[in-house]
Amino acid sequence: GQQVMQIPQYQHVQEGEDFTTYCNSSTTLSNIQWYKQRPGGHPVFLIQLVKSGEVKKQKRLTFQFGEAKKNSSLHITATQTTDVGTYFCARLAAAGNKLTFGGGTRVLVKP
Amino acid sequence: EPEVTQTPSHQVTQMGQEVILRCVPISNHLYFYWYRQILGQKVEFLVSFYNNEISEKSEIFDDQFSVERPDGSNFTLKIRSTKLEDSAMYFCASRIAGGTDTQYFGPGTRLTVL
Numbered sequence: 001g002q003q004v005m006q007i008p009q010y011q012h013v014q015e016g017e018d019f020t021t022y023c024n025s026s027t028t029l030s031n032i033q034w035y036k037q038r039p040g041g042h043p044v045f046l047i048q049l050v051k052s053g054e055v056k057k058q059k060r061l062t063f064q065f066g067e068a069k070k071n072s073s074l075h076i077t078a079t080q081t082t083d084v085g086t087y088f089c090a091r092l093a094a095a096g097n098k099l100t101f102g103g104g105t106r107v108l109v110k111p
Numbered sequence: 112e113p114e115v116t117q118t119p120s121h122q123v124t125q126m127g128q129e130v131i132l133r134c135v136p137i138s139n140h141l142y143f144y145w146y147r148q149i150l151g152q153k154v155e156f157l158v159s160f161y162n163n164e165i166s167e168k169s170e171i172f173d174d175q176f177s178v179e180r181p182d183g184s185n186f187t188l189k190i191r192s193t194k195l196e197d198s199a200m201y202f203c204a205s206r207i208a209g210g211t212d213t214q215y216f217g218p219g220t221r222l223t224v225l
Contacts, residue, residue: 033212037154042202042216042217042218042219043154043202043216044216045213045214045215048212048213088153088154090154092212093167097142097144097159097206097212097214098144098156098159098167098169099144099146099156099214100156101153101154101155102153103152103153104153
């Protein structure tokens, strides 16, 4: 199937440091979405990328879609304890609009 | 801000029993979804629903599962005869027609099958 793979599975970050999580697909993606799930919470939509090479920023979060549209990244600068959670990328299918989620990167922040 | 709501927040049941998980999507949304998340794992698509019928379902969504929109506000997921492996968090999501592709997730129902 058309899966999306995420690395790393876990990320332990010192507060104030930067980190990046990656999402990869073996096939070309028409789009990629990113979600954040706080511990015990539900997925919350962050952003959607559709264009090759697209870069979008939300405060300390920078999202990028690869030129070949086979990978995406989320970079967080100056990590804060509020960034704790699992970050998922997801592929949105055209028909029916089902989301196929990656395995997620679980982020733990050390104060 | 409108939200998707789900009840109950936690359901404990015996293996073989039927359960109904309830969702109230955002009022002007027309596309509805169920996803599940086994503890510590990724979110998995179960089924999508539009115009009073299933538009797509996954391999997980076998004959034991059914969905219904019994009235203008509720969207339900029924599991006829629960198995231990059905224990998971079940999320309902909804989306408005046209325009944005954003799906809004409810808080989830934690289903525990004993």
